[in-house]
Every structure is written in C-alpha cells, then in structure tokens.
Amino acid sequence: MADNDAAHPNSSELHSLAYQVGGHAGIQVIGDGALIVKAALPVELQFYQSIQADSALASLRQWVPTYIGTLRLEGQNTAEGLASVDGVPDHEKEMIVIENVAHGFRKPNILDIKLGTVLYDEDATPEKRERMEKQARETTSAETGIRLTGFQLFGNESSEPLVVPKDYGKSLRATELHAGIARFFPVHDSMIGLPGADPGGRMDVGLPETLLVPILRIIRKSVQEIRDILSRIELRMVGCSLLIVYEGDWSRAERSVEWLGKEEECVSSGEDEDEDEDEEDSEEDGGTDWPCAVRLIDFAHTRVVGGEGPDRGVLRGVDTVLGLLDGRIRSLM
Known part of the structure; x- marks a missing residue:
C-alpha cells in the first residue's frame, strides 16, 4: 500500500478503533486491527513521508507509528461515521494508513500525553491562538509542557x-x-478514587509490583531515548502526543518481561537467542513479545524548521514525563 499506489478498500473492511483515549473521534482500523486509517492534513502526511526519506529524521522512525501509505475509500457510505479534521470531512481528504501501536496487546493499558507548552500553530487565527493560550494556562500545559489527555x-x-x-x-x-501517573501505573488493588470505582474506592486494575517496576523502567528508557533524539532535531511539534501502552494481562506481561530479560542477557553475553522457540511462542499467543510500547503520535501541526533549534516546549514536556516516571519508580522501591 504505497503512496504512489493508494489502496481502494471497501467501507465494509473498516471498523471503528476499539481503544481510543485521545485525538479526533472516528479513527478506523482495517481487518484485524493491525492498521489504522485516519484522515490527515497535508502537513501530517508530509511529515510521515519525510520521516521515510529524510536522513536527518531517521533516528525518529522507530519512535513513531510505522507509516504504510495512503488510500482512498470506495462506496457510497464511506464517509459515514468518520470524523472531520479542522472542519473538512474525511472523505474529502487523503487517508493515511499507519501501525496500530496497541495491536498485539491482549489488554492494552493506554495513556495519551499531550506535549508542548504552545498549543497553536503558526497559521492559527488570532481567535484560536487566544483560545489555545487560555487552555494552556488553565491546564498543566503551559507550566509543565504536558497534559494527561x-x-x-x-x-x-x-x-x-x-x-x-x-x-x-x-x-x-x-x-x-x-x-495522575500513579493512577495510570497502579499496583493491583491499590486504585482509590478513580471515576468508575466501586463504593469502596477499589478497582480490579493494575499489575503486581514485580511486573510493574520493570515495565516502568523500560518505558522510562524509551522516553529518554526519544528526548535525546528530539534535542537534536529541528522540529515544531504543536499538538503532538506521547502514547504509552503496556500489557494489562498478567500472564502475558510476565512472559514478556521474562522474554525481554533473556534478550538482554543474550546481548550482554554475546549468545544467540533461540529464535525457533521465540517464534513458536509468538505464533501460539498471537501477540507482541514486548510488554510495553512508547510512540510519538499526532503530527497535523508538525513542521521541520531548519536553523531554529529543537522544540523547547516539547522537550520541557518530555522532561516532565521523565520526572514523573522516576517518581513513580521510586515510590515502588
């Protein structure tokens, strides 16, 4: 499904995204849900294409959803149920196809963190700029560079x-x-006061501490790598988010943490992993080997700005996330 050979799926092949905690409503998936279909403004499409072609952005590729290409929808009702972007219906825009980061997790725990201290693009109207500045001041965005979406x-x-x-x-x-971070990374049976909790204030959510701590460390390492890359790339990333996904199923999480530990041991010792055994386990379970995933998403207002340096507001937000993760890890030790 390449850019220069866009696919033409029938609308019956599309389904609503099961798990969406941020962004515009109406995002669709194809088939088994491995691929997301969403409307894209030209700036976002250009960014995804630039990531594939521009060597200066190569280091960021592994930290954004894999870009598959573009498509056009067929059928009289293809626009029904789809969202609009900036007031233009999806069926009048080019659709992009990207990796569904949550696909492969049995029970995906998902957090969308809006990054940046500036929430308006350079071409925003004065009215929108004023509205976005007010929103940043009235939430945590202006002060910390993040908002838990x-x-x-x-x-x-x-x-x-x-x-x-x-x-x-x-x-x-x-x-x-x-x-807020503690509520997204709870130890099992420790959640108190969340919306939807039972009268006793406790919810059957969260992982055992023995699984949560190593997963937090993996997520923290990933966020640090993203921070290091963004500090060297000249982008303005208005409205982008940090997406964090981790496995909520205990048995899958335990197996994934153990697998990752064995991988690290093999790398440090120089030994070859047992690929046949790993492939057999993956096929039997039908999911990802990783216990968590971290990606940057939402690039409708992301631009390359040569000579202007990195996005300091986004870096502030990533630093805030790192501090929150460090605090959560310390609280569990």
Whole structure:
C-alpha cells in the first residue's frame, strides 16, 4: 500500500478503533486491527513521508507509528461515521494508513500525553491562538509542557477497560500530575478514587509490583531515548502526543518481561537467542513479545524548521514525563 499506489478498500473492511483515549473521534482500523486509517492534513502526511526519506529524521522512525501509505475509500457510505479534521470531512481528504501501536496487546493499558507548552500553530487565527493560550494556562500545559489527555486500564479478569476521560487530565494541577501517573501505573488493588470505582474506592486494575517496576523502567528508557533524539532535531511539534501502552494481562506481561530479560542477557553475553522457540511462542499467543510500547503520535501541526533549534516546549514536556516516571519508580522501591 504505497503512496504512489493508494489502496481502494471497501467501507465494509473498516471498523471503528476499539481503544481510543485521545485525538479526533472516528479513527478506523482495517481487518484485524493491525492498521489504522485516519484522515490527515497535508502537513501530517508530509511529515510521515519525510520521516521515510529524510536522513536527518531517521533516528525518529522507530519512535513513531510505522507509516504504510495512503488510500482512498470506495462506496457510497464511506464517509459515514468518520470524523472531520479542522472542519473538512474525511472523505474529502487523503487517508493515511499507519501501525496500530496497541495491536498485539491482549489488554492494552493506554495513556495519551499531550506535549508542548504552545498549543497553536503558526497559521492559527488570532481567535484560536487566544483560545489555545487560555487552555494552556488553565491546564498543566503551559507550566509543565504536558497534559494527561485520557487513559484506559484493564483488570486482569475484566473484558472491558476502565476509561478515564479527558476531563480528568484537564482538571489536574501541576502538583497533581504525580497522582495522575500513579493512577495510570497502579499496583493491583491499590486504585482509590478513580471515576468508575466501586463504593469502596477499589478497582480490579493494575499489575503486581514485580511486573510493574520493570515495565516502568523500560518505558522510562524509551522516553529518554526519544528526548535525546528530539534535542537534536529541528522540529515544531504543536499538538503532538506521547502514547504509552503496556500489557494489562498478567500472564502475558510476565512472559514478556521474562522474554525481554533473556534478550538482554543474550546481548550482554554475546549468545544467540533461540529464535525457533521465540517464534513458536509468538505464533501460539498471537501477540507482541514486548510488554510495553512508547510512540510519538499526532503530527497535523508538525513542521521541520531548519536553523531554529529543537522544540523547547516539547522537550520541557518530555522532561516532565521523565520526572514523573522516576517518581513513580521510586515510590515502588
């Protein structure tokens, strides 16, 4: 499904994205959900294409969803149920196809963190600029460079996630962000006061501490690598988000953490891994080997700005995330 040979799927092949905690509503998936279809402004499409072609952006490729290409929808009702972007219906825009980062997780716990201290693009109207500046001041964006957009958590025995809406993140003060992160990374049976909790204030969500701590460390390492890359790239990333996904199913999480530990041991010792055994396990389970994933997403207002240096507002936000992760890890030690 390359850019110069766009696919033409029938609308019946598209389904609503099951787990969406941020961004515009109406994002679709193809088939088994491995690929996302979404409307894209020209700037976002250009960014995804530039990441593939521009060597200066090569280091960022592994930290954004894999870009597959573009497509056009066929059928009279292809626009029904799809969102609009900046007031233009999806069926009048080019659709892009990208990796669904949550695909392969059995019970994906998902957090969308809006990055940056500036929430308006350079071509924003004065009215929109004023509105976005007010929103940044009234939330945690202006002070910390982040806003917890929304998140969902699974219980080990639950078939549906507990969804915490955007209003929760918007209501937080900067001093309360550590509590927000703790609520997204709970130790099992320690959740108190979340929306949707039972009268006793406890929810069947979270992982055992023995699994949560190593997953937090992996996520922290990934965020640090993203920070190091962004400090060297000259971009303005208005409205982009940091997407964090980790496995909520205990058995899958345990197996993934153990697998990753063996991988690291093999690398440090110079030994070859048992590829046949790993492939057999993956095929049997049908999921990802990794216990978590971190990606930058949402590039409708991301631009290359040669000679202007990195996006300091986004870097501030990533530093805030690193501090919150460090604090959560320390609280569990």
